Amino acid sequence: MTRASAPPILLQLHSPESVSTQVASLRNLKNELIGHDQRKEAYVNAGIIPALAQVLSSRRPTVRTTEFNGSIQEESKSAELEACLQAILIVGSLAQGGPTFLAPIFASNILPALLSTLSSEGCPLSFRLPILRVLSTIADRLPLQSQEQWPRDTRLADLVFASEHIGCLTRILGENYGSAQIQTSIELAAALIGKLCTEESHKTALAECGVLDALAVKIASFVVAQGFVLPGAEDHLQYLGALEAIPSPAPASAHLAPILRAVTVIIEHSKWRAEHLLSSPAIVTVFPKQVPGFSPSDIKKGPWGTPYLGSSAVPRPIGPNPVDALLPSVPLAHAKSSPNAANFPPLGHGGSQRRHSSHSFPTPFSLTETPIPEEDENSIVPWLLCILRSENGMARLMAARLVTALFRLGLAKKHRVPMFSYLLIPILIRILDKDFSLPNEGGPNYSGLISPTQCLKEEAPAVLANLVMDDQELQKHAVDGSALKRLSQLLKETYNPVPESSRPMWQAEGDTLGADSESVSAECRLGPPGYSPTLCHVMRYRESILKALAALVPFKDEYRKAVCENGVVPYIIDSLKPRPSDAPADASIPKNTAADGNPTPTLLAACGAARMLTRSVSVLRTSLIDAGVAQPLFALIKHPDLEVQIAATAAICNLALDFSPMKEAIISADIIPLLCEHAHSSNTKLRIESLWALKHVVYNTSNDIKMKVVAALGPAWIWQVISQDPVSNLTKRGMEDEMEQGAEIAMGRANSAGEQVDILNPMEEAGSRDENFKTTDTMPPSKMSLEMFLPDARRRRKLVLHGDLEQSTQARQDDIAVQEQTFDLLRNIICGPGAPEMIDHLFKEIGQDELLGALADNLRPRSIQLPHRRETSSRSLQIPVEILSSVTALIIHLAAGLPRHRQLLVSHRNLMRSLTDYFNHTHREVRVNCVWVVINLIYEEDQSDREGCRERAAKLRTLGIADRLASLADDSDLDVKERTKTAMHLLNSLAPA
Template structure:
């Protein structure tokens, strides 16, 4: 574009000598551009964005005096009071109109920095009311049109979220959400603000900030307003509004036209994946006010009166609980669950009376119906849960789906009664399955403000599979309910339909000049005057998200049952899953009117991740892996994705390859021949601990039963120096620091637990149980003084804020410690598989040569070494007597891995066994673990004794006797005697073998 082509309207706007002339020019520009994408693009190239940015920036510096009427207690300003405000308002509306043009218009908007100015205006305490809705709508338009992460080189666009949820601007969200439902403008502002949170809040840091700055509490008050409007406030709640932590008054009821769906969505995205944020929501002032805590009462006969008038309780007084929530009576009874989740049920019940059940399952009478007994202390539940279940049954459309999503999150975080699984199976799953139907009708508007890009019915159908996936994951009973409802067949058909070409009726953009001339001229324009990539259409983005959620649902349904995985294959959906593993290419056609969604167009990053998850679940089946997945060519796209620029895709692809590398898999040789090992070794050095762990896990499977040349290639690829660094690290360093931190905090009592990483895969060749961890709740009083409805109450008090921040820090510390332990665990497991199988002795020698014989044995001994940490008394002043030292237990998973390595070295040549026995510390430290609480540690200790005293041939008899005498002198017979009555059968049987072998050698 040349300067001569600049229209007179822009020159008039730039040269306006009065604010009224400027405002008039902006109104003319607004009328000219709204609804005309060609004109919008031309105005972008003419430089309208910098002009609008200058107008808004001028108002930002001089606008404090414009709203004095509103600040001084006058009526809220609904219309501009000055020409400058009118000009700014028109600029905001024009910006929102430009954003409606699509993803291509977002690039100049972000490049100009105009959004920071916009947020500064609305974040200002003196922002007039007439600016609020236009600015929110503009932000909402941009949020709706953020492009999918489609190209391999592109990253997730969080620029708007980073601005919106920054410490500088986030306060206005709490202010808007904290205001009462007044007129229509206030109601719309509340709903759009909640919609922005629901659309943009995906990062963990943003969720934590929203909880700490008061947005979550403000949203909770909005939920309380709906509860008041529906008449579900607990009887007598008005008598408890002044208790600690309550609002001080009942919140005003929500008006009839208010939308609940965006409020529930915003709450859900903030609290998901965090039990602490969920508890923060359930204990917020709004929820406590309408659902006050029920305090146990005593019978009048238990209360005695003393001679001086004081009352006391009789010796036989028993507190009477208030009983079930009144909301329970609005829900129908459902059959009790007869199955337990596989996450909580072992494959085989323990022997003895502890494993017997007192209930007969072969009774002829029907299954007992659930009666809502008084919840025990460990099974308490917030009344929000039954209220949400009532909403699910009573409402429809997006309100129903968002209520289902929120109650699902609470259920997954363990904040519902255990008996809720049955109700969710009988009530919620059929509703979610029904939402998948094409003829499902949604009444009313969802209130989520999607900008009219896709119908609300399509948006609901898009999200229903995701809620279903979240609900049934890791729960065999709920998976059975869903499969009995033929959900696999429905989802399979829907996945196939997402590959039907979508021909959109889009008129091609007309330009006065040729495309070549425009492209040549645009290179010299500044970034705020250049159009960005066109991106995908709204319909195509909807189909991609739909495909992603369907894949997640299929993956969530089949992790435990082989028959479910076979059902997926029988429905002919495996080729479509493989097609979903193909990424978008860099040379996508710019013509958005061409048919899309076919396999040749590829998939954006979120869909790739979901497809990897579905493929990984199917690889858990031996038969499916050997037939359907091989026939569909699952390996080819995975070998491409493992080198994808996005690290999350690399991790997901590596997880699938990990299962393909199992010894029974016919794909193991393909992995080796495709030269994937160097890539896996390179990823093991990645700064991403998750990618390192998954790569080591895959290498561990490749190494098992492989030839020695493959094992040598793995060692060389990882590098002896890197292996030395990993195996010599102290696994208790982070735990030691954590021990000090816990003692410094007198209010914390948090158990350490290990993430169930092993449960993510089927490690059939190397079965190892996870160390059990305790999940202790934090006991901390919520001491929030009574307050009235004001903005101040939405900022959590010091105690609640500290609780959120503390658990955020602890979660990060715990995850870092778990990751460090997992890396070391997988490295020792890899070494274990390298030195076992055919040619094991040669690999032991090679390992000693490359890494160092003394270093290997010293590192093994160091992992078994007892540890303690000194706790200075000054750091624990709340205790009368502070112990000088605290024992630090080596993580059980490290002990299991290390003892397995010792077992295989002891299974090598006689001189390998002699090295173990002659080491100054190794066996001495091992003696302290014969009575460890983890069965695998105990079993492995006994196996070490067996292997050390096993006689290969007659030439090794004297060596065996010498080792047996050495073990006896260390007290091994006493250790073995203590295991004769071990609760584990395998430990007892191995103990008998070890005792016989030692006794035979030492008494011969």
Template sequence: MTRDSTPPILLQFRNAESLSSQVASLRSLKNETIGHDQRKEALITWGIIPILSQILASRQPSGKGVAGVELNGSVKSQGLSGAQSEEEEACLQAIIVVGSLAQGGAAFLSPILASDIVPTLLTILSSSDCPSSFCLPILRVLNTIADRLPLQNQQQLSGDARLADLLFSTEHVGCLANILRQEYESYEAQASIELAASLIGKLCVAESHKAILADCGVLDALGVKLASFVVSQGFVLPGVDEHTQEPGALGALPSPAPPNAKIAPILRAIATIIEHSKWRAEHFLSSPGILSVFPKQHSQFSPTDIRRGPWGSPYFSGSAVPVNVGISPIDGLLPSVPLAHTTNSTSAANFPPLGQQRPHRRHSQSLSAPVSLFDTSGSEEDESSIVPWLLYVLRAECGMVRLMAARLVTVLFRLGLAKKHRSSIFSFLLIPILLRMLEKNYHIPEEDNIAYGGLISAADRLREEAPAVLATLVIDDQELQKHAVEGGAIKKLSQLLKESYNPMQESVKSMWNADVEGNEQNPDLQPEAECKLGPPGYSPFLCHVMRYRENILKALAALIPFKDEYRKAVCENGVVPYIIDSLKPRSSDPQLDTSSPKNTAADGNPTPTLLAACGAARMLTRSVSVLRTSLIDAGVATPLFALIRNEDIDVQIAATSVICNLALDFSPMKEAIVSAEIIPILCEHAHSSNTQLRIESLWALKHVAYNSTNDVKIKIIETLGREWLKEIIMQDPTIALAKRGMEEMESGTLMGMGRANSAGEQVDLLNPVEDVQERDEDSKMTDSMPTSKMSLDMFLLDATRRRRLALNGDLDQTTQARQDDIVVQEQTFDLLRNVVCGPGATEMIDYLFEKIGQEEILDALADKLRSRTVQLPHRRDSGSRTLHVPTEILVSVTFLVIHLAAGLPRHRQVLVEHPDLLRLLMKYFNHHHRDVRTNCVWVVINLTYEDDQSDREGCRERAAKLRSFGAMDRLSSLEDDPDIDVRERTKTAGHLMASLARA
């Protein structure tokens, strides 16, 4: 078949004289193409896509005389003439043909996406008078395209964002909410609901799309659908009907879901939307559907415990004990499990810490002592009964329902919306289930095989996603990691990672090219994008293997961040070479042969797998022994040095985070970083507009500079540039926040300047006082999940809930931007500190004073110690507010001052002679953070320490200057400091000051 012989079926279609004959031709075209990829390709090359696009565009609903789906799901029908029915039938047949073409695979998606077919389908679906017969076919077409999008992308394997951008736009996203609000009244409605939920689970990746779905009512609609399953399963407790009339509830219990309805797509869609955002999760838990079946539990008291005072107001007696202490009756259906505990809990109680404890940076820590089942004091908020219900579902169900229930309850637990004692249930119930899912003989229900269009089996899909749920569950929790490792997780995952590199044997038929002869006759002819196939893409099973490998790497990385013995176990299982192989990128050349599976080490990996491999490598580099042996033997440096130059900025960030650990002073690869000319790349990335890349690059440069020779340090400073360094150390990150706060107050969107921080404590946005943490590399594996001010005991109206959702998301972005600015400046000061310490420190102090400027550096240090005030409009109490210096900046600045004060006498003298530096430092001697207090005392020690006899007079002058600033009074106030290090340093500083006063 060549361009000289048009297919008869297409000639018949083009020559159709009436609408009925066109419909008949479309039916014949549908029957001819189903299951015949060669005929599909011939039709593509002959221009079927533009024809179908014209049919769909001309048959869009006019708003008259057609059926439409109302918000409540009821169908309104109006009289239809025969001509109108034929128009609808032609449009319906065209939709089916498009779906048939999309079934051909990734190559057929390019001409479809190049046309206006997808926007037209969404316009039809979103119209208020969309015929009910169109809804299900359109959703099937969209799901078919969504299933095959990952096959199309040659490098990312993450799908094309064009469909998601269209579907989740403000113009079309409302149709999803309307579809999900339907009742389970018919097969078409049930299938439409499940397909709409499946689209969300497959396409919703971007945070902006998740925010839109939460804001437009899709998340609330999913909550109602989930509530209908709760009703159908009989989990509505007695007396719940009384709460359905309360504000925020539905007004009545939702209709029960039919027995054959699928809950897995609903669970997946909910988990997809709320993950990584506590605001969206709380929005879901406070949705009308969830509150109707799982209302807020109120503590109940015996009538004899309630007394009435002489003034008439009721009060509780002194012996009043609540009957209901917040435990859901559903907990009674769950088995009893041992309570979580750690081996050092007794010793921690018998030997309290000598100094103040630093609050943990992570948001979920292992329990330090047994927690009673009825002890709810550790929970900041009451837990929704959906948590024990999900735990029951994952135990009672199987297959994809079990996995999606595990995923959703894990997301809620990670976001801090489940009680702490749940970690015991996760340890003894959920982790074994997830590990069993990794086994090849794990039973899967037959009906699960149609969940993803049959591209891969349900068993493969479940094994692919189970490691990702395990990784989310155990990350940052040593107790859960311990149970997973004891259950053989490392051994199983290591074996599975090795098997992912076994060459696959998959029969892939090569498609006959219908246009070969035509191209040979017309070599210069370039058909339009709508009339030619795209790249063949990858096979579904290869994409499954790549995602499987990615999730296995994530799970391994989540298991080993804290324990060196776990990292050694990974090495003992012989998996390190496979992790290094996973750092090799896959070629992006679309002309490469993809007719057979390519999953070996030589074939490389897509971007998501590279990111996961970098995460696993970073966790391994936290072990000195592993870094010095297994990683060197496997050659970890070579692929990382290539990835840091990768065109994808996320890969650059991930590779740089690993290089941060390779550049540590004890690492044998530090010299390799210098010799491989990585420093210029890191300096270039430090200038990037991407804040995370700047932070990681500065962090790596800080490690490279530590204890390096002066020529290396000079190279870093020279490459970064004098003006750039001045700009960073002189900028004030608090000003941007103050400006933001004033804008919000002026616009009336900010209800007060207080909010909850990541630990649930109320802080002032303009005065955030935070404890600085030592930033270990694994702390970046989870995002900060701030706690909302909205409590679940408030049944809020929908408009209020939406305003709070938008406000909290906006505050998150503001807080994160501010934190990023602080970290960039903090790492820059730390870099300068490492430049002026170690061998040749005095020469480097002179170099910095000359290169950047002595006055500029000292003025910048003094400026960071100076409090700010900002004018606040619309304040009744005061027109201004004091902004405290972030603790992170104080620690970094005082460390740098310590090392400058450890230089030559002339360096100490310039510090003392500065008009503001030491005077401003005095007010931080009693700072709440121990590092700031210790550093202030160290400054006094270094300024008054006598190197030799020639410096005695200079020491006396500096001591006298310090006394004039009130240093002795400051030191006296620290003699009884709760931190032993502060007390000991204070003794040394006091002795030096006293001895110089006597001399």
């Protein structure tokens, strides 16, 4: 390629003599570029990207009808369409060249022009497919640009899921399976969602605009094609929320995997979006809710033929789900012996977070764990298990991923745990075999730049990790199936040399069509070469394996020891090393040694694995010390990425425990000032983890270290945190809105199963009051159309309110967790031999009245005024159990101080009076803490304090503490009962009644 060969074509593109000559130039250019990366590079430098952007903007296809001089106008229109199509194909060819060509494409107006064309009402099918392929090609190569970037590059996702373009996805996915081109466009659109949808805002937008409902129709069409429609479903078509007809069956050539993947990425980690899926008209139509029936003898006929139920009519109990009859029987003995069966749904990876009950909305101020009534399970769960057994390849894995997501969100029944153990776990472990491969990898590959087998192997460990998380029975089945051994071997193999798939393009020195200086516009300048698809696959594989290892070992020390015996601890430590900040120039050449480091997602997974292993005392004292786990973690808490700082700090929490030999290393490495700095972060998660680590560091350490922590955090900051009131700080309007949301959502719970509950559901009224929802209240028409996929007012409002409420509740829980960890930090500061000195230090730095006043305020009962409420003008608010436990524990240690410290507590005007309200609290930890406060206040350590103990005992009796203790004499908790005996004995001996 010489410098003189390209300009004529570019000139013809910028200033064509006619549309037909421009088409010829574009066609010649396309043929010249396909498969020739050097020519692509040369033409980009010469300015081909701006020329293509001009063609796409000026030749945008639109549907127009002409009646006069039709032949001339149609010929011109046809040529314009062909010019635009050729430009799209050239853009796709450039994107095929690799990540280095993505930078100039993003710098131009090409992608907005393509999406505008795709979003136009008259976009021809012949344009839709090439555009979707171009977008899919770019989506595949975006992760290759920079492995260090976290979160993922969302530039393309922000464009595709923008409000002006997202509707085209709904329209494409909402079409009936017809021709092969329509089928391909549907699957390409679904695959694009699966690749790009990583942000919470994008997932919510896809659910609200109807994409999730359109995908549900596609799932229903596969259900129809496979013959899984529940018997009698056609009798429910007239019910509100169902379609007017059973969806058409999917053709045999249609692929289920991209549909399931798109659905899964949208609903993962959000119960509200998952319930939105289960209440979709298509799912309700093929899987209607089973209702109790009546015997024919119970149905009577009136004089005019009107049927009615006899007085003795009793509904028949609902039988087993018909789809379950197609599944094999599995032993159920393990279901009762499961150690956490009573805690279903299992706890997620949230630290102090708790899953709320299955009521309409979580109670934000009462986090006590109550029995959770088991909800009706949608028939999509057993259907997905049937898909697991009948399908193969990616469809099987995506069915596993979707049913696992529903399981994690509490939308599957308890008895599914044994079925997962015997049906799902063996399938996932089989994929981990070294010799596993798909028998037939032909057909379209929606997995990106790697083979379907590689993609399957890459994702299976992550699905296994999500499945067994926090469930000891599932973890046992996985370990018994040799999951730890296989994962350990696979982790080692991820450090094998990566075969070099391609070499850098040769080019003559200084012989390019365009200048390479920074003065050239971004549209004419190539981006970084990026990384090979194989290397990126290995990194994602490593990340997935680390997640699985971390999920298998959190509870059993024998599992953690097995990981060490398999010899993978050094590889986990190597996975904690980040990529160098100065990426090598030849980044396209695969490198896979420990010195090359790891991308951010792998670092996060490695931190999780290290955190689980540090739970074991023996492992921490042997294998982890030998491998040198501390130094990589100390480096990662200084990492520029915030998520890495949080993950590394969470792992350091276990290193800072009192039994850890690395606690001194944390102090000597000058990590404490950094933890104190992170405790002031605007990110709540980082604040929580940093305070948690500091809480462990100060326990049983010297007073000078404790004083340094108090000084570094700042006494004013400490007082500000502990004096905050996460309950009463809610505004009246916010509380009113929340109560309204709860009322509306509460009466609409049954909609997730398809019940008709309009009489009890006030959301209809709310929707009619809101002008924004009036236009979507119409029933879906008999034929498939775009309107049928736009959620009706009731379901859309429920989705929005639940999402907002979930975010606000999570924010409040995070604030509570920060305050809880701060109280625990203060408690540990006044522990140990030098406790009296530290109590005086806190009183001096924070202020005696300020500290005790903050404790009293956190125990004070609360209520909030609710204006315009008919039933009551105020509502009492329960204080979170975490705060009560932490505050009372701190008071226990204050009461263990010197006599003058005890006297301060008893003489405080509000503290002990507020404490009396919690002796009969429902949570046993709060009750036992209250009793311990009494014991410490009146326990006689030496003869000199005998008179002071009598005075304090008398004061406690006047506050009614004796009656409170008497009510605990027969407490159901043995610890509370025994401590109460001690407290009553001390009180009666010092201050008899």
